[in-house]
Amino acid sequence: MAAAMVWWPRFLLLLCLTCKTSTFYVPGVAPINFHQNDPVEIKAVKLTSSRTQLPYEYYSLPFCQPKKITYKAENLGEVLRGDRIVNTPFQVLMNSEKKCEVLCGQSSKPVTLTVEQSRLVAERITEDYYVHLIADNLPVATRLELYSNNRESDDKKKEKDVQFEHGYRLGFTDVNKIYLHNHLSFILYYHREDMEEDQEHTYRVVRFEVIPQSIRLEDLKTDEKSSCILPEGTNSSPQEIDPTKENQLYFTYSVHWEESDIKWASRWDTYLTMSDVQIHWFSIINSVVVVFFLSGILSMIIIRTLRKDIANYNKEDDIEDTMEESGWKLVHGDVFRPPQYPMILSSLLGSGIQLFCMILIVIFVAMLGMLSPSSRGALMTTACFLFMFMGVFGGFSAGRLYRTLKGHRWKKGAFCTATLYPGVVFGICFVLNCFIWGKHSSGAVPFPTMVALLCMWFGISLPLVYLGYYFGFRKQPYDNPVRTNQIPRQIPEQRWYMNRFVGILMAGILPFGAMFIELFFIFSAIWENQFYYLFGFLFLVFIILVVSCSQISIVMVYFQLCAEDYRWWWRNFLVSGGSAFYVLVYAIFYFVNKLDIVEFIPSLLYFGYTALMVLSFWLLTGTIGFYAAYMFVRKIYAAVKID
Incomplete structure (x- = not known):
């Protein structure tokens, strides 16, 4: 399954290679061919830590700098992710070894860190920061070799289970002492392309690894040519950083090249298969079995009960007896009575439709491999633009529902649809961004980008919402099968289990149970800076979520109408989003058990962004459940005879 997830980029690559003229490349997919001794540029992306959730620019620390610092032009997604891609002074040539090179300063004069710089470096090391570099758009990874016992062998030989860590650790601590990784051993793997005899060989980078080391100044031998000699074995001590005084050290690096059988089209497999695929399959199978088993039982009960109800209600000779009974038919004159605040309800449902269309398209396109992680920021950029353009569908659905609910102020309703949910999101993000600005983090959205987002909101999304709302409001409203009485019916006293909060708890279990394992991997990708690219699994989970939300929503609205409570509009919307x-609750559990966040601002960022995720998820699932229940209610009341 993991190999199948990346078939689409390979197909595009094959298609591109077979075209000799007018070649078209999808961004992030085109390969780069290197010849012997061609420069391979090493760029820095950012510094990250799962403890602080605050990314920083590479040169926020006193690393060696090139003569001219050049930042890469970034897309919207990269800016929002906090990426600040910049060049570095590492000199790497294709298939050219370097045993040890001094990165900056002179071999006779090491780099001196001031007290302030030493304190900052020590602080970043204690906060478990990772450094992220890229070579030929491949992120650097640290090899972790875990040992496990082979049960099949008699002598139980230990075999290596190789895993990779995204980036490399800035340093480490030991017995209240802080050490910096000041030497980087780069290991780059290349694939030799098959060429004709009279042509020069070309190479492609297929993996980028690093072994970080900490080597004390006194143990490193240097010469006049900026070369160095690494100490052998365990004869060296690590480079300590004392935050209370100046520190002298060398920044050095070495380069080693190895030939690999990995094809260029498969070079991302190492990064994308870091998570256990079997767990995903187990999650999918478990969710499918549980959801369809419970859905089958609920459907059978409801269909059998409904058939019995409709048959009894439609008996002409038992009309009087039927009217004396309690049931959902007795509220036929009030079931389509417009609820309170119809404008707000229709606006929230319109934003839910907008979210649903955006998420469906993004997951489907990503499942096809067209949002490859090699195209950095493409996923977030696509999601932002799709949400803006899906405003026409959100406005159309909100406008038609608002007219169905006897609304008349369509201009105000359109403005509410276009600003209510996006306004809450923008307000929370702006407040959080102020705190990030105060920390001088690269995760802070720059002011020009914020202005650009506002222009997208008011220049693209708002006009499209108005356009869709106008046509939706002009369209014929939904045809309700029964008329609404002028005088509202009295609602009998409800049992305790019909309480709204109890309904939320009951309705949220099934959808959440279908997706909570996948939710763990999503949280790990967001908060622990890991790769997530198993969108095929995510698409299946999304379909299961839609089915389970629809089923549970129908069941809950049926029970409510049987209790002669016809105020189902708002209640169903709230209860359907119970997951x-x-x-x-799971986000709080993840924060307490999986993350090591203790400071105020990182905690505020976590719960602020989590609140946005929960709000968006509530809108999404509530909208799915509402429309499923609405179709169900219209269907059952159209099947009975009403005098």
Whole structure:
């Protein structure tokens, strides 16, 4: 399955290679061919830590700098992720070894860190920061070799289970002492392309690894040519950073090249298969079995009960007896009575439709491999633009529902649809961004980018919402099968289990149970800076989520109408999004048990962004459940005879 997830980039690559003229490349997919001794540029992306959730620019620390610092032009997704891609002074040539090179300073004069710089470096090391570099758009990875016992062998020989860590650790601590990784051993793997005899060989980079080391100044031998000699074995001590005084050290690096059988089209497999695929399959199978088993039982019960109800209600000779009974038919004159605040309800549902269309398209396109992680920021950029353009569908659905609910102020309704949910998101993000600005983090959205987002909101999304709302409001409203009485019916006293909060708890279990394992991998990708590219699994989970939300919503609205409570509009919308409550509980559990965040601002960022995720998930699942229940209610009341 993991190999199948990346078939689409390979197909595009094959298609591109077979075209000799007018070649078209999808961004992030085109390979780069290197010849012997061609420069391979090493760039820095950012510094990250799962403890602080605050990314920083590479040169926020006193690393060696090139003569001219050049930042790469970034897309919207890269800016929002906090990426600040910049060049570095590492000199790497294709298939050319370097045993040890001094990165900056002179061999006779090491780099001196001031007290302030030493304190900052020590602080970043204690906060478990990782450094992220890229070579030919491949992120650097640290090899972790874990040993496991082979049960099949008699002598139980230990075999290596190789895993990779994204980036490399800035340093480490030991017995209240802080050490910096000041030597980087780069290991680059290349694939030799098959060429004709009279042509020069070309190479392609297929993996980028690093072995970080800490080597004390006194143990490193240098010469006049900026070369150095690494100490052998365990004869060296690590480079300590004392935050209370100046520190002298060398920044050095070495380069080693190895030939690999990995094809260029498969070079991302190492990064994308870091998570256990079998767990995903187990999650999918478990969710499918549980959801369809429970859905089958619920459907059978409801269909059998409904058939019995409709048959009894339609008996002409038992009309009087039927009217004396309690049931959902007795509220036929009030079931389509417009709820309170119809404008807000339709606006929230319109934003839910907008979210649903955006998420469906993004997951489907990503499943096809067209949002490859080699195209950095493409996923977030696509999601932002799609949400803006999906405003026409959100406005159309909100406008038609608002007219169905007897609304008349369509201009105000369109403005509410275009600003209510996006305004809450923008407000929370702006407040959080102020705190990030105060920390001088690269995760802070620059002011020009914020202005550009506002222009997208008011220049693209708002006009499209108005356009869709106008046509939706002009369209014929939904045809309700029964008329609404002028006088509202009295609602009998409800049992305790019909309480709204109890309904939220009951309705949220099934959808959350179908997705909570996948939610763990999503949280790991977001908060622990890991790769997530198993969108095929995510698409299946999304389909299961839609089915389970629809089923549970129909069941809950049926029970409510049987209790002669016809105020189902708002209640069903809230109850259908009940799984968002469990997502919030799981986020708190993940924060306490999986993350090591203790400071105020990182905690504020976590719960602020989690609140946005929960709100969006509630809108999504609530909208799915609402429309499923609405179609169900219209269907059952159209099947009975109403005098």
